[in-house]
Amino acid sequence: MNNKRIINILFLLPVVFAFLMIIVVPFFFGLYYSFTDWNGISPTANFVGLRHYARLFTMPNFLHSFVITVAFTLINVILVNVVSFILSLIVTSDLRLRNFYRAGFFVPYLIGGIVLGYIWQFLFNNILVSVGQNLSIGILQTSFLSRPETVIWAMSTVNTWQYAGYIMLIYVASIQSIPASLMEAAEVDGAPYLSRIRHILVPMMANAFTISLFLTLTHSFKQFDMNFTLTNGGPANRFMGAPVKASQLLAMNIFDTATANKMAEAQAKAVVLFVTLVVVALIQVAVNKKKEVEM
Amino acid sequence: MSQLAKAKAGSVPVNPLQIGRNPRRTWRIVLEIFTIFLFILFMIPFAMVVVNSAKTSREIIYNAMALPSDWGQLWTNISLIFNNPTVDYFGAFIDSVAITVISLLVIVVFSSMAAWVLVRSHKAWAMWIFMIFVAAMVIPFQVLMYPLVRWMRVLGDFIGIRLLGTIPGIVFAYLGFGSSLSIFIFHGFVKNIPYELEEAATIDGCSQQRIFFQIVFPLLQPIILTVLILNGIWIWNDYLLPLLVLGSNGVVQTIPIAVTAFAGAYLKQWDLILTSALLAIIPVIILYLFAQRYIIKGMVEGAIK
Numbered sequence: 001m002n003n004k005r006i007i008n009i010l011f012l013l014p015v016v017f018a019f020l021m022i023i024v025v026p027f028f029f030g031l032y033y034s035f036t037d038w039n040g041i042s043p044t045a046n047f048v049g050l051r052h053y054a055r056l057f058t059m060p061n062f063l064h065s066f067v068i069t070v071a072f073t074l075i076n077v078i079l080v081n082v083v084s085f086i087l088s089l090i091v092t093s094d095l096r097l098r099n100f101y102r103a104g105f106f107v108p109y110l111i112g113g114i115v116l117g118y119i120w121q122f123l124f125n126n127i128l129v130s131v132g133q134n135l136s137i138g139i140l141q142t143s144f145l146s147r148p149e150t151v152i153w154a155m156s157t158v159n160t161w162q163y164a165g166y167i168m169l170i171y172v173a174s175i176q177s178i179p180a181s182l183m184e185a186a187e188v189d190g191a192p193y194l195s196r197i198r199h200i201l202v203p204m205m206a207n208a209f210t211i212s213l214f215l216t217l218t219h220s221f222k223q224f225d226m227n228f229t230l231t232n233g234g235p236a237n238r239f240m241g242a243p244v245k246a247s248q249l250l251a252m253n254i255f256d257t258a259t260a261n262k263m264a265e266a267q268a269k270a271v272v273l274f275v276t277l278v279v280v281a282l283i284q285v286a287v288n289k290k291k292e293v294e295m
Numbered sequence: 296m297s298q299l300a301k302a303k304a305g306s307v308p309v310n311p312l313q314i315g316r317n318p319r320r321t322w323r324i325v326l327e328i329f330t331i332f333l334f335i336l337f338m339i340p341f342a343m344v345v346v347n348s349a350k351t352s353r354e355i356i357y358n359a360m361a362l363p364s365d366w367g368q369l370w371t372n373i374s375l376i377f378n379n380p381t382v383d384y385f386g387a388f389i390d391s392v393a394i395t396v397i398s399l400l401v402i403v404v405f406s407s408m409a410a411w412v413l414v415r416s417h418k419a420w421a422m423w424i425f426m427i428f429v430a431a432m433v434i435p436f437q438v439l440m441y442p443l444v445r446w447m448r449v450l451g452d453f454i455g456i457r458l459l460g461t462i463p464g465i466v467f468a469y470l471g472f473g474s475s476l477s478i479f480i481f482h483g484f485v486k487n488i489p490y491e492l493e494e495a496a497t498i499d500g501c502s503q504q505r506i507f508f509q510i511v512f513p514l515l516q517p518i519i520l521t522v523l524i525l526n527g528i529w530i531w532n533d534y535l536l537p538l539l540v541l542g543s544n545g546v547v548q549t550i551p552i553a554v555t556a557f558a559g560a561y562l563k564q565w566d567l568i569l570t571s572a573l574l575a576i577i578p579v580i581i582l583y584l585f586a587q588r589y590i591i592k593g594m595v596e597g598a599i600k
Contacts, residue, residue, distance in 0.1 A: 090330050
């Protein structure tokens with residue numbers, strides 16, 4: 001029995017040690033720093049209490065980032081899930097090339113946000129503009145990335161393009177676990193395609209919707225890489241009478257704040273991001289679980 | 296008999312609005328065309344990268360839509376990138392491969408070991424450790440990143456191994472960040488392995504470590520695939536962690552860092568930026584072509600968990 005105990009400890013040790021050093025310790029330091037005047041350079045940090053938190057909610061740039069991040073997340077939760085649901089129906093249909101399509105729709109997910117950002121920056125700034133000029137289409141002639149009112153939609157398009165293939169696979173797995181006889185029976189009974197989807201498929205997929213909504217929600221809320229290389233926060237805009245960056249999502253706001261050596265302020269913003277994520281995720285899972293039971 | 300069933304049997308059209316004799320067939324053609332349209336829409340960005348990687352900067356500005364006048368320009372652009380003095384692209388590729396492979400190896404071995412112990416110890420502490428690992432998944436990277444860098448410097452000085460700017464350092468960080476999800480996935484799988492097998496081996500006098508490595512670990516094979524793929528895609532494409540741990544112009548680089556360094560150095564020179572993006576995409580696509588079945592399968596398994 002003694003050998004068993006030693007082996008247990010040895011087996012747990014590497015992961016627990018790494019976890020403590022990489023997640024737990026920095027997490028508590030992170031919480032602590034948000035109450036100090038840490039600037040990342042000087043070795044000491046003085047305790048300042050809730051000063052940063054109190055200031056955050058009067059800062060136009062932070063409030064703006066918060067608002068557009070919420071908007072970006074809402075748009076994406078809807079867009080990604082609608083598109084990926086349609087994709088999942090297509091690749092589980094009886095099309096001859098369905099496996100080929102499934103593989104293709106998933107490809108954008110394999111390419112990281114950094115590389116995708118550059119590719120789409122080129123598409124928006126060069127290709128679409130050049131199409132607009134050649135065909136004299138007015139709205140295409142200035143880039144979607146250079147207008148504050150369209151840039152969030154441009155980012156949502158890219159995000160959907162990247163993420164839909166992944167969520168599609170979750171829906172596919174769920175559809176394939178539904179007994180085929182159920183759908184066939186409804187078909188024989190004369191239920192039209194759309195009502196078969198609404199009344200049989202969707203309720204049976206409740207669990208997959210919970211997972212997918214949770215994933216798209218947290219993914220959009222934490223989005224950084226694509227934001228960084230696609231727009232880098234631009235273009236300039238005004239919010240509450242102050243200059244702000246029109247597409248600077250929360251994660252990028254934190255990054256920019258820290259780059260300006262305002263480490264403690266960045267840390268406080270990150271803690272707000274963390275708390276918001278936890279609250280929203282808990283509400284979302286609770287609501288969905290309730291729906292799952294009702295269905 | 297219902298309308299659809301009648302139509303299926305090939306009788307007279309039930310709805311005058313139906314174009315074809317068989318509504319299912321019409322529906323299929325519409326679906327097929329719609330799918331092909333969607334598929335092309337999904338692939339256009341890649342096509343644009345390939346086409347414009349084979350042009351000069353002037354050609355792109357002149358007409359970004361046109362096909363390149365000389366595909367040979369692609370090789371010129373590629374060699375420009377490989378021979379570039381500011382960004383060591385090939386070195387970044389090798390480092391990316393090394394970091395990803397070693398991190399995956401470490402994550403798979405250590406996480407499965409830990410998950411096995413956590414499942415087989417029916418004690419309160421085992422449940423608590425597991426819950427803490429799972430709960431940590433909601434912590435966004437932004438909360439950890441700056442304290443982490445500072446802490447890794449302190450820790451590195453303390454244990455006498457440089458953690459910042461080195462491969463061991465970043466592998467250690469990936470073990471920490473990857474452990475939560477990996478333990479969660481392994482935990483769910485190990486729970487369903489019958490205990491009788493291990494019991495019999497214990498009675499035969501087999502040691503715990505041998506039971507794990509010779510009996511349990513081989514059984515984990517399908518779920519190891521999932522863990523490899525989920526972590527592999529993330530680590531290969533990760534940007535912020537390598538940026539903070541390795542630095543933007545350190546000795547060790549990764550592909551995403553090299554691409555941003557390139558784009559930063561050659562502002563708006565789309566011929567070079569797109570070619571560097573293409574070079575970042577190609578290895579992933581090649582791997583995907585060979586392992587497509589496993590990757591899709593691994594992702595689907597991971598999604599249900």
